[in-house]
Amino acid sequence: xxxxxxxxxxxxxxxxxxxxxxxxxxxxxxxxxxxxxxxxxxxxxxxxxxxxxxxxxxxxxxxxxxxxxxxxxxxxx
Numbered sequence: 283x284x285x286x287x288x289x290x291x292x293x294x295x296x297x298x299x300x301x302x303x304x305x306x307x308x309x310x311x312x313x314x315x316x317x318x319x320x321x322x323x324x325x326x327x328x329x330x331x332x333x334x335x336x337x338x339x340x341x342x343x344x345x346x347x348x349x350x351x352x353x354x355x356x357x358x359x
Contacts, residue, residue, distance in 0.1 A: 287346055293319050320344040323351040
């Protein structure tokens with residue numbers, strides 16, 4: 283998916299920015315920014331199993347941690 287791994291600090295900073303955007307009424311921007319935070323691998327796997335790989339791909343979710351844990355082809359398996 284082309285995303286790099288993020289530090290916990292980077293994730294927290296982005297999350298705080300999503301809150302600021304939401305409070306400013308910029309809901310769509312907040313949601314888009316939130317999707318740049320990597321989904322934890324277990325959660326990405328649950329989403330893949332429950333709603334499908336296409337949901338994750340179309341949604342633009344950051345799957346870098348899942349790719350690091352499960353391998354780059356995990357969505358196709």
